[in-house]
């Protein structure tokens with residue numbers, strides 16, 4: 001049935017996971033995800049410690065990809081949506097009116113979120129290794145968390161809504177399809193929402209509620225069996241918000257807030 005195709009599809013994505021973590025311990029086989037010789041904390045937890053502090057692994061999923069626009073056939077092919085239906089492998093994403101593309105925003109943002117997490121000893125895995133490739137498809141992105149043995153997944157996007165709307169929203173899979181989606185994913189979404197709001201970003205005034213959005217249609221969330229949430233940082237079609245999304249300073253502010261939300265969730269796992 002679908003097994004051979006799935007194996008073929010997954011291989012390039014896993015290659016990306018490896019390629020983008022040159023210094024990290026992540027390997028395609030989940031059984032190989034456990035730390036080996038790479039120190040995972042700045043303080044240098046001894047590898048031989050029989051009860052080391054748990055290694056924390058975070059998957060960051062920068063939305064879309066820079067090559068999607070020239071790969072129409074590949075990108076529009078139908079893949080499972082996680083609820084018995086199908087949807088396009090991926091999309092090109094949106095852009096500001098000035099032409100700053102969402103995929104570039106997401107890629108830059110991912111590197112900015114990654115840095116403070118790694119500085120705190122967290123292993124970070126990205127779902128794509130560059131901003132000029134194609135895909136991966138949304139179903140592959142949705143499985144990336146469990147394949148990396150991750151504690152959580154955060155997908156990074158910006159929206160392309162009507163120009164008057166502004167504000168962020170954080171989506172989670174609903175109705176839930178597994179234990180992670182039934183509670184922990186909502187907690188993650190709330191932690192991200194709270195951190196963004198504390199960082200001075202307004203919740204969306206055009207979709208969701210209080211900065212949260214329950215979504216049945218996002219395959220990248222539907223397939224996750226670890227806590228997963230998708231952040232739409234703002235509306236690229238809103239002039240005021242586009243200015244923030246387009247600036248390095250603005251992206252750094254988003255990244256600081258998102259990393260803080262992730263840290264809050266990880267701290268909850270340890271307590």
Ligand code: ZN
Pocket residue numbers: 063064093094102157158
């Ligand atoms: Zn997007």
